[in-house]
Amino acid sequence: MGKKKTRSIVQEFNDYFxxxxxxxWQRLCRDVGLEGDLSSITKCRKALRTVHVNIHDLVDAVKQGQRPRRFRNAQELAEYTLRTRKIYPKRFVKExxxxxxxxxNIL
Structure with missing residues (x-):
């Protein structure tokens, strides 16, 4: 992936979030289709562990007023992500x- 495209997805996600x-955090949870008790950042973070979405697709879906495709498991997400090359650069991930x-982990 080129540097411009990498910077673009990182900036777009940061702008969205x-x-x-x-x-x-609650908006992110709602945008990926989560419901329930999301009354703290910790609860949101825990709930998001169960969600498998491609970050590129999430950003695109939100722009279009839609929900992103959710995969059944990490393996499905990994196969899709590698096939489409829609990979979020790990070096830009904050702890x-x-x-x-x-x-x-898709590799």
Missing amino acids: GTGTLDD MGPVKALLR
């Missing part, structure tokens, strides 16, 4: 950030 307030909650 915001500053990391509870409202930002406790939202991307970390969505990231899956």
Whole structure:
């Protein structure tokens, strides 16, 4: 993936997510289709562990007012991600950030 495309997805996700307030985390959970008790960032982070979405697709879906495709498991997500080459660069992942909650080991 080129540097421009890498910077683009990182910036687009950061713009979408915001500053990391509870409202930002709750919006992310809703946008991927999660419901239930999302009353803290910790609960949001835990809930997101069960979700398998491609981050590129998430950003695109939100722009279009849709929900991203959710995969049944990490293996399905990995196969799709490698096939489409829609890989979020690991070097831009913050330890406790939202991307970390969505990231899956695909290799």
